[in-house]
Amino acid sequence: MAYDGKILRRAYQKFEEDRQQRQERFQSRRESIFLRQPRLRQIEGELRTTMSRIIASALRRGTDPLPAVEVLKEENLGLQEEKRRLLAQMGLPEDALEEKPACPLCGDSGYRGGQVCRCLRKYYAREQQKELSRMLDLGGQSFETFSLSWYSDTYDPALGISPRKNMARILEICRSYAETFSQDSGSLLLTGDPGLGKTFLSAAIARVVSGDGWSVVYDTAGRIFQRFEAQKFGREEGDGASADVERVLGCDLLILDDLGTEMTTAFVQSALYQIVNTRLLEKRPTILSTNLKVEALHSRYSPQIASRIEGEYQILPFFGEDIRRLKRERG
Structure with missing residues (x-):
């Protein structure tokens, strides 16, 4: 699973803010317990300092610290029993003064075994959806709100299917794709x-794929090619363009919209081939959206690009009447 560094940094910042808030709330609860029963503060202090004091004393004398440790164990058992008794008298559990991590898998570090823990992945998913929502209506555009009623159920002999039946098939393909990504x-x-x-x-x-914690980049073809051009020719200060190119090539799912609306230059041809070829070789799924017919890909782009797309991509043809126009006409 790949992560967008920019989004992961924002997610970790929010993760840390929440962890700090939990720690502050815990310390506040501890303090209120100590104010109700001051003896508990004394016991906590003794349990915390006695071990190091006895071992240090034994080492300074050059003696074996183990007998001192045994004495300490007995002393600590007595203190722990007194603490449990006092907490029980207050109607509190015996671990009321112990801070417990919200995530037992990583201990609230956000990482487990060198990998992003599932607790931090949830923050990543939320931050990523905020990023995607700047360009997509993730709140309103979902599989549940997609309506087939805008598509005619009249059989089209030229196509061998009705627009509605075709879209029902495409809807299920897209839903399955997202849910099993x-x-x-x-x-x-x-x-x-x-x-x-x-x-x-x-x-x-x-919406579904990013919600499951996968990294998703969505943008129009024109803007993506501009970022590749800025990176190639160094047209901006810093490494922002390079980071954007890395995101496009390295994300788990790239959604490139409006392919075919850009100015088709030799550089655009090269950038598109790099995107398509690199992501296929690295097994990184891509969704291309275009108003072009499949056969038009051959005349607009190089044979290598058209061949790779036709040979490696599942082609989903949309047809019917313009839904935006229908909605305007129906008010």
Whole structure:
């Protein structure tokens, strides 16, 4: 699983803020307990300092510290029993003065075995969805709100299927793709005229996949190619463009929208081939959305690009009437 460094830093910052708040609340609860029963503060202090004091004393004398440790154990058992009794008298559990991590797997460090722990992944998913929401309506565009009623159920003999039946099939493919997403999911090409739901279903997929903690990058083809150009020719200070290119190539799922609306130059051809080829080789799924017909890919882009897309991507053809226009007409 790949992580966007920029989003992960924001997620970890929020993770740390929440951890600090939990610690402050715990310390406040401890202090209120000590104010109710001052003897508990004394016991806590004795339990904390006695061990180091006795061992240090034994080592200074050059004697074996083990007998002192045995004495300490007896002393500590007595203190712990007194603490339990006092807490019980206050109606509190015996571990009321012990701070427990919110995540027992990583101890609230956010990492486990050198990997991002599931607790931090939840923060990452939330921050990533905030990022995606700047361009997509993740709140309104979901599989549950996708309506097939905008598509005609009249059989089209030229296509061999009705628009509604075709979209029902595409909806289920996209839903299954999102809910079972992995590095083995493969790539999709959403193709068809404007206003048929390509961006809507892209947003629905992004919502589910990012919510499961996978890294998702969504952007238009034009903006992505601009970032590649800025990185290639050093047209901005700092390494922002390089970081953006790395995100595009390295994210778990790339959704590249409006392919075909950009100016098609030799550089764009090269950048698109790099994106398609690199991500296929590294088994990183990609969703391309375009208003172009599949056959138009051959005339607009190089044979290598068109061949890779046709051969490796699952092609989902959208057809029907422009839903945005229908909504305007129906008020």
